[in-house]
Amino acid sequence: MNKIFIICITVFCLCGCSTKFDDVVGSTETQLQVRGYQTRTFETTDKEMVMRSILSTMQDLGFVITRADERLGTISGRSFVNDAVLTVTIRKLRNGTILVRANAQAGLKPILDPIPYQNFFNSLGQSLFLEAHNIN
Amino acid sequence: MKNLLYVIVLFVLLSGCTSYNEYFKLDKNYLQRRNQETRYIEGANEEDMLVAAGQVLQDLGYMMDEIEFDLGLLTGFKTREAIPKAGQIGIIVLAALGGTQAVYDVSQQIYVTIISTKHPTRKGYNVRVEFARVIFNNLGQSRAEKIQDEKIYMAFFDKLSQSLFLTENNL
Numbered sequence: 655m656n657k658i659f660i661i662c663i664t665v666f667c668l669c670g671c672s673t674k675f676d677d678v679v680g681s682t683e684t685q686l687q688v689r690g691y692q693t694r695t696f697e698t699t700d701k702e703m704v705m706r707s708i709l710s711t712m713q714d715l716g717f718v719i720t721r722a723d724e725r726l727g728t729i730s731g732r733s734f735v736n737d738a739v740l741t742v743t744i745r746k747l748r749n750g751t752i753l754v755r756a757n758a759q760a761g762l763k764p765i766l767d768p769i770p771y772q773n774f775f776n777s778l779g780q781s782l783f784l785e786a787h788n789i790n
Numbered sequence: 791m792k793n794l795l796y797v798i799v800l801f802v803l804l805s806g807c808t809s810y811n812e813y814f815k816l817d818k819n820y821l822q823r824r825n826q827e828t829r830y831i832e833g834a835n836e837e838d839m840l841v842a843a844g845q846v847l848q849d850l851g852y853m854m855d856e857i858e859f860d861l862g863l864l865t866g867f868k869t870r871e872a873i874p875k876a877g878q879i880g881i882i883v884l885a886a887l888g889g890t891q892a893v894y895d896v897s898q899q900i901y902v903t904i905i906s907t908k909h910p911t912r913k914g915y916n917v918r919v920e921f922a923r924v925i926f927n928n929l930g931q932s933r934a935e936k937i938q939d940e941k942i943y944m945a946f947f948d949k950l951s952q953s954l955f956l957t958e959n960n961l
Contacts, residue, residue, distance in 0.1 A: 702860070702861070705861055706861060706862070706905075706907055709861065709863065709905050710824075710905070710907070710918070713824075713827070713903065713905065713918060713920050714816055714820045714823070714824060715814055715815075715816065715820075716922075716936050718865070718901045718903050718920060718922045719856070719863060719865055719903045719905075720855070720856065720865065721856055722856065722858045722861050722863050723858060724858060724860035724861050725860075732934075733813075733814075734922040734934045734935060734936045735936065736810075736812075736813045736814070737934065738813060738814075740814075758813070758814075760808070760810060760813070763808070765810050765813065767809075767810045767811075769810060769811045769813075770810040770811070770813035770814045771814075773811075773812075773813060773814040773815040774814035776815075776816075777814060777815065777816045780816060
């Protein structure tokens with residue numbers, strides 16, 4: 655019984671410990687898997703309109719925008735609703751679509767669950783619809 | 791001993807099980823909030839409007855942080871004292887009487903984001919402003935909140951109207 659207790663304590667102490675390598679360049683998923691759920695494409699060539707919609711969506715979601723650059727197509731913000739930070743990149747593809755990629759961190763951990771990204775892209779889809787139909 | 795073991799095993803199993811399912815989801819009041827934070831401004835061009843908005847931020851003591859004219863974006867911040875409210879003063883007094891450490895707010899960092907968007911059909915621009923703050927207590931802990939008091943937004947837009955007039959007249 656005592657042995658089990660010691661094993662449990664050891665597991666408890668070790669869980670969550672990661673090496674410096676994991677923290678700096680490590681990943682639990684392949685690059686392709688991560689990109690899969692962090693990325694959506696939109697059937698438009700208007701990069702500025704998509705960027706403005708992202709700003710609007712992030713405000714709807716309670717983010718405060720901290721950085722944005724139109725030329726590089728990046729927007730970063732901090733959520734005051736969930737304790738999270740989000741960076742969104744926007745790229746114009748050669749096939750005439752816009753690729754939007756988001757990555758987020760909550761507290762000290764990266765968000766590796768696809769659902770919040772789905773939520774974000776659903777919210778963005780709604781915002782693009784509102785803007786296309788001229789609703790404030 | 792056995793109970794303690796169960797608790798530890800349960801804790802180990804549950805650690806790391808944070809759910810992010812509700813993250814980045816629009817709530818039912820987001821359109822109402824969007825309306826509260828947005829005003830349509832007739833007549834000014836985007837550059838004049840962002841200059842006037844920047845002047846308001848300076849009037850209010852904000853430091854400019856990020857400016858991206860191509861996206862109509864302006865952000866700023868300021869750090870101020872967080873004056874203890876009546877309730878907090880009560881907590882301090884009670885803690886002093888009880889010999890325990892009182893927890894009270896000490897300072898706050900206030901953030902503002904302004905975004906202008908060309909109205910799709912009319913000649914003017916929609917200006918949207920958003921305030922949020924991080925409050926720090928005497929133990930160095932912080933909490934973040936969005937500021938949603940309608941009066942604050944109305945006061946900001948009043949000041950923006952005034953600023954547009956003053957900026958147009960080179961004042």
